[in-house]
Amino acid sequence: MKILVCLKQVPHSDARLDIAGDGKWIQEDNIKFEINSYDTYALEEALKLKDAGEAEVVAVSIGPDRVTQALRTALGMGADRAIHVNDPAMEGSDSLGIAKVLAAIVKEESPDLVFAGLMSEDGNFAAVPPMVAQLAGLPSSTAVMSVSLADGTVTVERELEGGALEVVQLPTPCLLAVQSGLNQVRYASLKGIMAAKKKPMDTKTAADLGVGDQVGAGAAKVEIEKVYTPPRGEGAQLIEGSADEVATQLVGKIKELGLL
Numbered sequence: 001m002k003i004l005v006c007l008k009q010v011p012h013s014d015a016r017l018d019i020a021g022d023g024k025w026i027q028e029d030n031i032k033f034e035i036n037s038y039d040t041y042a043l044e045e046a047l048k049l050k051d052a053g054e055a056e057v058v059a060v061s062i063g064p065d066r067v068t069q070a071l072r073t074a075l076g077m078g079a080d081r082a083i084h085v086n087d088p089a090m091e092g093s094d095s096l097g098i099a100k101v102l103a104a105i106v107k108e109e110s111p112d113l114v115f116a117g118l119m120s121e122d123g124n125f126a127a128v129p130p131m132v133a134q135l136a137g138l139p140s141s142t143a144v145m146s147v148s149l150a151d152g153t154v155t156v157e158r159e160l161e162g163g164a165l166e167v168v169q170l171p172t173p174c175l176l177a178v179q180s181g182l183n184q185v186r187y188a189s190l191k192g193i194m195a196a197k198k199k200p201m202d203t204k205t206a207a208d209l210g211v212g213d214q215v216g217a218g219a220a221k222v223e224i225e226k227v228y229t230p231p232r233g234e235g236a237q238l239i240e241g242s243a244d245e246v247a248t249q250l251v252g253k254i255k256e257l258g259l260l
């Protein structure tokens, strides 16, 4: 069995984010990055299937040079090989451009299962996985909370509103976009990190995958007009001070409003 895992590298959750000079994205040159947390759950689910039987796990990521770090982490955790799409022509790609490249890899690799995260923690479109499935002609399921595989059929539990779960069956090959928290993500062991150095990482461009004319700003159908921090709402007050001072002031305000 072959399992492809789509990983996006996103700003570290502790990073202080500043808006870039053109007002269209965040400034990326002064922050640390990590694997999108939803994708770490996707990778863990793939590695669990590998642990339970025979499987090759291939990690795929699109992004600049720094993305090799995310892929090395994935290899250190247990993925067998990695594919890095590193192509300046991808600059300015919208979700469809990203999806076209991932779908081209799916077609080239013919995996039995494709795992992705439900959404990315920076762009937050939650659009790429269903688009990849559509473009690659695969059935798919989103918000996946559990996965079991028997006789070529995948049974998943999907998270619905209000804590309800929906059970869905899909044939393989299929794509699953996972919700966070569906498993306990492992750490890369020291042995794993050492072994990762020898594992193969292919670097490709969109043109190598036959979709060079379908990516980048020129092909994007969505335009980001601006990124900004919303103005503070009227009546909003920022309480400053030590934790004790803030807590005391906050309780005072709540009492003032008659809520306590």
Ligand SMILES: Cc1cc2nc3c(=O)[nH]c(=O)nc-3n(C[C@H](O)[C@H](O)[C@H](O)COP(=O)(O)OP(=O)(O)OC[C@H]3O[C@@H](n4cnc5c(N)ncnc54)[C@H](O)[C@@H]3O)c2cc1C
Binding pocket: 006, 007, 008, 009, 036, 038, 039, 060, 061, 062, 063, 090, 091, 092, 093, 094, 095, 096, 098, 115, 116, 117, 118, 119, 120, 121, 122, 123, 124, 125, 126, 127, 128, 129, 220, 222, 223, 224
């Ligand atoms: C006009 C426009 C211009 C843009 N320009 C740039 C740019 O120059 N540089 C830039 O970095 N971004 C750019 N973006 C953002 C980029 O298009 C998004 O990262 C992309 O649309 C994916 O959306 P998302 O990250 O919200 O993914 P979601 O759909 O929320 O992601 C869900 C899942 O898809 C998979 N996935 C998503 N992205 C990747 C990836 N890169 N590699 C592997 N798997 C992935 C992951 O499994 C992820 O958990 C631009 C967006 C627009 C609309």
